[in-house]
Amino acid sequence: MKFDSRRRPSALAASMLVLAALLSFSPANDCRAADATARRKVVIDQDAFGPAGSNLQAILMLLQAKDVEVLGITIPSGDGWRDEEVSHTLRLLEIAKRTEIPVYPGAVFPLINTQSRTKRWEELYGKLFYKGAWTETWPAEGAVRRTPYHADPYLVPPSPAGQPTIRPAHESAASFLSRVVHEFPGQVTVITAGPLTNIALTSRLDPQFSSLAKELVFMGGSFNPTPADNPFAAEYVNATRREFNMRFDPEAASMVLHEPWKKITEIPIDPTTRTFFKPEFIREVAKGQAPFDAYLGQFGQSYPMWDELTVAVWLDPSIVTRSKTLLVDVDTSFTAGYGSTLSWAPDEGPGLGERAVSVVFDVDVPRLERMAIALLKAPTPAH
Numbered sequence: 001m002k003f004d005s006r007r008r009p010s011a012l013a014a015s016m017l018v019l020a021a022l023l024s025f026s027p028a029n030d031c032r033a034a035d036a037t038a039r040r041k042v043v044i045d046q047d048a049f050g051p052a053g054s055n056l057q058a059i060l061m062l063l064q065a066k067d068v069e070v071l072g073i074t075i076p077s078g079d080g081w082r083d084e085e086v087s088h089t090l091r092l093l094e095i096a097k098r099t100e101i102p103v104y105p106g107a108v109f110p111l112i113n114t115q116s117r118t119k120r121w122e123e124l125y126g127k128l129f130y131k132g133a134w135t136e137t138w139p140a141e142g143a144v145r146r147t148p149y150h151a152d153p154y155l156v157p158p159s160p161a162g163q164p165t166i167r168p169a170h171e172s173a174a175s176f177l178s179r180v181v182h183e184f185p186g187q188v189t190v191i192t193a194g195p196l197t198n199i200a201l202t203s204r205l206d207p208q209f210s211s212l213a214k215e216l217v218f219m220g221g222s223f224n225p226t227p228a229d230n231p232f233a234a235e236y237v238n239a240t241r242r243e244f245n246m247r248f249d250p251e252a253a254s255m256v257l258h259e260p261w262k263k264i265t266e267i268p269i270d271p272t273t274r275t276f277f278k279p280e281f282i283r284e285v286a287k288g289q290a291p292f293d294a295y296l297g298q299f300g301q302s303y304p305m306w307d308e309l310t311v312a313v314w315l316d317p318s319i320v321t322r323s324k325t326l327l328v329d330v331d332t333s334f335t336a337g338y339g340s341t342l343s344w345a346p347d348e349g350p351g352l353g354e355r356a357v358s359v360v361f362d363v364d365v366p367r368l369e370r371m372a373i374a375l376l377k378a379p380t381p382a383h
Helices: 011-024 027-038 053-064 082-096 115-125 173-183 197-205 231-235 244-248 250-256 279-286 293-299 306-315 365-377
Strands: 040-045 068-075 103-105 188-192 215-219 264-267 320-330 341-344 355-363
Touching: 040 053, 040 173, 053 068, 053 082, 053 293, 053 306, 053 365, 068 082, 068 173, 082 103, 103 173, 173 188, 173 197, 188 197, 188 306, 197 250, 215 306, 244 250, 250 320, 264 306, 279 293, 279 365, 293 365, 306 355, 306 365, 355 365
Parallel strands: 040 068, 040 188, 068 103, 188 215, 215 264, 264 355
Antiparallel strands: 320 341, 320 355
16 A cells, blocks of 8 residues: 555654654653642632631632642631622632632531520520621621621622622532542542531531541631630630630531541641731731732731631641640530530540541741741742
């Protein structure tokens, strides 16, 4: 059979094909491929009340980390109602120019706890300092509540940062969480910095969920914190085992802490009491190169660095200076201790399925501050 000479590639074309093939296997391409596969996969579960503040700054830190792939953000009610938090998150992603990150609406209400049950509890055991979406009178600790109290969970008041033009994903938070750990078994870290309702629901809908995840990192609980020198200490100074995230949905927290995770890291109130996102930090970040820095400069508030610390511990565990392995649970009895942290030494628990938890008790605060400011000021990384 004779080939048509018109269909033969020229010498130059043949050389180009060989060169392209060689380049496709060059060290530079190998490095880029390795970088892509080496990026740590994470899902952020966050009660993202805003604008700005600890909740949203923690999200931004993960978006800014070069070695991290944020697969999605799931939203439960907590500091605010779910739909308002979803709106804040979408607007944040627009400002950050990261609209490719999907946002999944999650639980509107805790599993069992309600506002009326919380009011009855207060009649029996005393007033709570902070109740998140149920907080009718904002604590006088110097922070600004962005929107007035409203009992309607589906009301989304106008945000001073503007309304988003993008929409959340149609898939539910629980469906997404389950799907993504099946898609990437053993590779996905779940970082949750709000109530654990979404995580509990997913665990019940998919019994394989927790065992397929790489690890759980959560902000919540309180052990024996040293009172801070700011008014936020009022939340725990007379109730050292009480913390909002666990108290808002104790049943969810207890369920999650009995799941067969490969690894659990807990960042309680204790290491956060020496942290504070000072006004000078806000001014410093506002001068940065990220597209959201002007937003943080305009709407930033000074809080303890609850959620930033949680993210930082995962990004760089070497900032931890003291931790301890404990068995941890949350009190679900409707008593004065409802929502309080329970803990035992590894061999002293009641034997009801408690899981070993690595509890962070102290960190290198100057390093934490430098890390947070550097990430929030940096140009948006390639993604």
